[in-house]
Amino acid sequence: MSRIDAPPALVDRIDEMSLLVGCVDRAVQAGEGAVVVLRGEAGVGKSTLLTTFLERAAEQQAGAGLLTGYGQAMLNSLASDSFQPVRECLRSLTAAVQRSGSRSALERVVSSFRTNAPDWIESVPVVGQLLAAGVRTGQTFMESGRDGLEMDSRLDQLVRLIQDLVSESPLLMVLDDLHWADTATIDLLITIALRVEGPLMLVLAYRPDQARSAEQTHSLQRAVFRLCRYRPEARIVDLARLSSSDTEALVRQAATDRLIAPHVMSRIVRLSTGNPLFAESLVRVGEHGDGAAPVQITAVLEERLSYLTEDDQRLLETAALVGYSFEVDYVARLVKRGTSMTSTSA
Numbered sequence: 001m002s003r004i005d006a007p008p009a010l011v012d013r014i015d016e017m018s019l020l021v022g023c024v025d026r027a028v029q030a031g032e033g034a035v036v037v038l039r040g041e042a043g044v045g046k047s048t049l050l051t052t053f054l055e056r057a058a059e060q061q062a063g064a065g066l067l068t069g070y071g072q073a074m075l076n077s078l079a080s081d082s083f084q085p086v087r088e089c090l091r092s093l094t095a096a097v098q099r100s101g102s103r104s105a106l107e108r109v110v111s112s113f114r115t116n117a118p119d120w121i122e123s124v125p126v127v128g129q130l131l132a133a134g135v136r137t138g139q140t141f142m143e144s145g146r147d148g149l150e151m152d153s154r155l156d157q158l159v160r161l162i163q164d165l166v167s168e169s170p171l172l173m174v175l176d177d178l179h180w181a182d183t184a185t186i187d188l189l190i191t192i193a194l195r196v197e198g199p200l201m202l203v204l205a206y207r208p209d210q211a212r213s214a215e216q217t218h219s220l221q222r223a224v225f226r227l228c229r230y231r232p233e234a235r236i237v238d239l240a241r242l243s244s245s246d247t248e249a250l251v252r253q254a255a256t257d258r259l260i261a262p263h264v265m266s267r268i269v270r271l272s273t274g275n276p277l278f279a280e281s282l283v284r285v286g287e288h289g290d291g292a293a294p295v296q297i298t299a300v301l302e303e304r305l306s307y308l309t310e311d312d313q314r315l316l317e318t319a320a321l322v323g324y325s326f327e328v329d330y331v332a333r334l335v336k337r338g339t340s341m342t343s344t345s346a
Helices: 014-030 046-060 084-100 103-116 118-123 125-130 138-143 154-166 183-195 219-230 244-254 262-272 276-288 295-305 310-322 328-345
Strands: 034-039 067-072 171-176 200-206 235-238
Touching (some): 014 034, 014 046, 014 200, 046 171, 046 200, 067 084, 084 103, 084 118, 084 125, 084 171, 084 183, 103 118, 103 125, 103 154, 118 125, 118 154, 154 171, 183 219, 244 262, 244 276
Parallel strands (some): 034 200, 171 200
């Protein structure tokens, strides 16, 4: 993603936005780094908050020469796609510099890539195009007359690149949906957070429910533990669901010019339980839906369920049949009875 579309107006999130903007202000003014870890369930509004924050920070700190980049991890089983969100962040950063119209800033970024991170040039089309007659990869770097210099790893190159960039300009890097990121990406980001000195602000966002594993501690959780150990000033922010009043405000915003009947509003607030994605999806269905759950809600729920064990899924199915209110012991007995009956019939 080289460019972020203008996000919708935020509902609530005043405290979280204030914290994020304050961290950027301090990084710019004091020349010190900051790390914020943002956690929240699917649909709670992490990406909307982050894209709004990124746009606001870029606008407010344009005079300070703030560089900004946004990368979003995606679920991908290809081993060749390591560092995908980091590469996307670098593309976003260079594209933003190009759009700014500052030739000197763009040349500065391109020069830093050439000098410090030649193995990353192919990941950034803007830089690659400007260096079409120059260095593209580590191999051509070695053939360009600097064969006496030992090439560093891709990790070391990127750390050196970012350190070089922040030596002249503050830098904001936002990495979203890191629960999908590969271990190499997570290790790289934590290394950057621990090694780079200067006005670098890192925002790392993920869904905590998808960073859990029954077998072992997820690599992302271990990374956050390490981050908190060596950078105790790092902020951990849990993005909560919206209150009923804020959900109503979101519904009215999503409905634009349509008038939402009181009984429909009450139903949406009750069913969405403060999840912005659910609320907006239910607004689109309105009172004329066929009774089926909106596609986005179904997709989120099925994705969550896919991570549960067969026993856990059976437990939830039983609880759903009982209804909203149930006693855990009663459901446990039903599940046990159903399991024994299945075993007997088999």
